[in-house]
Amino acid sequence: xxxxxxxxxxxxxxxxxxGPWVSIISVLGFLLVWYxxxxxxxxxLLPGPVAVVQYIYEETVQGVLLAELGITLWRVVASFxxxxxxxxxxxxxxxQMPALNRALDPWLIxxxxxxxxxxxxxxxxxxxxxxxxxxxxxxxxxxPNVIVTxxxxxxxxxxxxxxxARAYRMTPWSKFRNVTLPQLQPYFAAASRxxxxxxxxxxxxxxxxxxxxxxxxxxxxxxxxxxxxAILGYTLAFVAVMLAxxxxxxxxxxxxxxxxxxxxx
Amino acid sequence: xxxxxxxxxxxxxxxRIAEKTHIGADxxxxxxxxxxxxxxxxxSMTVLMGPSGCGKTTLLRIVAQLDDQFDGEIQMPASARLxxxxxxxxxxxxxxxxxxxxxxxxxxxxxxxxxxLAHGVGIADMLxxxxxELSLGLARRVALARAFSTRPDLLLLDExxxxxxEKTADRLRRxxxxxxxxxxxxxxxxxxxxREAIQLADQLVLLAPRPTHVIAVETIEIPQAKRDHKxxxxxxxxxxxxxxxxxxNV
Numbered sequence: 244x245x246x247x248x249x250x251x252x253x254x255x256x257x258x259x260x261x262g263p264w265v266s267i268i269s270v271l272g273f274l275l276v277w278y279x280x281x282x283x284x285x286x287x288l289l290p291g292p293v294a295v296v297q298y299i300y301e302e303t304v305q306g307v308l309l310a311e312l313g314i315t316l317w318r319v320v321a322s323f324x325x326x327x328x329x330x331x332x333x334x335x336x337x338x339q340m341p342a343l344n345r346a347l348d349p350w351l352i353x354x355x356x357x358x359x360x361x362x363x364x365x366x367x368x369x370x371x372x373x374x375x376x377x378x379x380x381x382x383x384x385x386x387p388n389v390i391v392t393x394x395x396x397x398x399x400x401x402x403x404x405x406x407x408a409r410a411y412r413m414t415p416w417s418k419f420r421n422v423t424l425p426q427l428q429p430y431f432a433a434a435s436r437x438x439x440x441x442x443x444x445x446x447x448x449x450x451x452x453x454x455x456x457x458x459x460x461x462x463x464x465x466x467x468x469x470x471x472x473a474i475l476g477y478t479l480a481f482v483a484v485m486l487a488x489x490x491x492x493x494x495x496x497x498x499x500x501x502x503x504x505x506x507x508x
Numbered sequence: 509x510x511x512x513x514x515x516x517x518x519x520x521x522x523x524r525i526a527e528k529t530h531i532g533a534d535x536x537x538x539x540x541x542x543x544x545x546x547x548x549x550x551x552s553m554t555v556l557m558g559p560s561g562c563g564k565t566t567l568l569r570i571v572a573q574l575d576d577q578f579d580g581e582i583q584m585p586a587s588a589r590l591x592x593x594x595x596x597x598x599x600x601x602x603x604x605x606x607x608x609x610x611x612x613x614x615x616x617x618x619x620x621x622x623x624x625l626a627h628g629v630g631i632a633d634m635l636x637x638x639x640x641e642l643s644l645g646l647a648r649r650v651a652l653a654r655a656f657s658t659r660p661d662l663l664l665l666d667e668x669x670x671x672x673x674e675k676t677a678d679r680l681r682r683x684x685x686x687x688x689x690x691x692x693x694x695x696x697x698x699x700x701x702x703r704e705a706i707q708l709a710d711q712l713v714l715l716a717p718r719p720t721h722v723i724a725v726e727t728i729e730i731p732q733a734k735r736d737h738k739x740x741x742x743x744x745x746x747x748x749x750x751x752x753x754x755x756x757n758v
Contacts, residue, residue, distance in 0.1 A: 403594070403596065403598050404598060404600065406569075406574055406594075406598075407592070407594065407598040409574055410572050410574060410590055410592040410664075411590065411591075411592065411612040411654075411658060412589070412590065413611070413612065417611065421600060421603060421607075421611055422600065425600070425602040425603075428602075503601055503602045503603075503638040503640065504601075504640075
């Protein structure tokens with residue numbers, strides 16, 4: 244069986260299954276299913292891919308699509324940065340100080356289980372329909388996840404390397420940069436990965452409930468107009484932005500920071 | 509020869525440990541060290557030799573000020589720079605060999621210094637590599653270079669050649685002596701290997717089993733470079749006669 248497998252892997256058929264081809268074929272397959280479904284349905288409630296792409300093009304050239312995308316992206320980035328900074332600080336502190344962990348753990352569990360919608364509504368009620376309340380509410384939804392992940396990271400720090408850093412009298416900054424941070428890198432990566440997708444979904448809800456612009460606002464508006472083409476267009480455009488961030492920013496960064504791994508001895 | 513006879517020699521490094529007790533997770537108390545007194549001879553190699561588990565690593569950690577939970581005191585100049593070679597290499601896997609050394613190197617440690625040191629321990633070709641690409645023997649050489657790159661006032665070596673085959677260990681001992689004699693440093697090496705102790709020591713300190721303390725300090729006058737196998741055997745036989753309990757199991 245292993246011999247067959249080895250031969251299949253070098254065969255010309257397998258070459259197509261390597262590299263980006265699988266992904267491209269998969270996406271084309273999805274578009275085909277969508278196209279066929281829309282052709283069969285012939286309804287304005289299920290526009291085909293061509294109509295949606297056309298809408299995106301027109302909204303980009305004449306409409307406000309780019310501006311709305313920009314505003315939403317800005318909110319995603321702001322919430323993400325706030326959540327990562329505050330969440331990491333608390334997570335690291337709680338991972339290293341058992342007493343603090345015991346004190347804050349009940350708060351963390353409450354926050355973890357509080358529905359996003361409740362936090363958003365309360366933020367708007369208490370702090371008004373403004374940008375700070377919106378970004379704060381989104382960040383607060385993400386912070387407990389970051390805390391849990393980074394707390395795990397802080398607990399798994401290698402005591403041997405810590406001892407080495409102390410024996411060599413490394414400065415706190417040098418120790419943090421060269422000893423602690425690289426050990427936490429996988430935990431940061433995990434927190435950002437789950438973070439960015441969770442955040443952009445919650446940002447849309449925040450915009451829908453209390454902001455006069457952004458993708459969420461447009462979705463709300465077009466929902467009232469029953470304009471499914473616009474809803475799909477905005478969704479697709481923003482998903483494209485997130486994909487670009489994933490492939491052009493997150494993954495290259497990850498490859499760079501883990502370049503020391505998986506080298507043969 | 510007892511260490512108290514050396515009291516007249518002014519020594520920069522004095523170790524006084526009345527007691528060190530580990531308290532286990534289940535509350536059990538284990539006394540590792542009791543009444544340990546030792547002054548280190550400046551610029552000489554002090555080898556602490558004792559049975560496995562007698563508290564040698566605990567002792568080195570206290571000297572390095574990594575552990576302050578003990579009764580007693582360690583006297584050393586406040587500005588003393590440390591070089592520490594651990595049992596495992598403890599290199600940063602995400603930094604290259606060069607970065608691992610440069611990160612802790614003394615101020616004014618130049619490219620030529622690095623070059624000389626790297627050649628001295630035979631890792632010149634390894635500088636751009638990551639530690640995971642190195643064998644244990646090579647990683648130990650890097651750890652040795654790192655310990656010397658700080659231009660230490662006190663060099664601590666915790667069984668640095670354990671779990672290497674005897675040939676590699678022997679080559680590394682010679683490397684250690686080469687680099688060390690190029691810049692004589694007050695050094696403390698702990699080992700349970702009698703031949704290694706005899707080969708390297710200026711002062712050979714015999715330790716009791718737990719709770720450990722100094723049984724005797726033997727000074728070996730013959731320079732390390734002139735200690736061939738025959739000499740080592742001779743010193744060993746002599747010590748075996750006088751301390752049968754400490755040298756019999758080799």
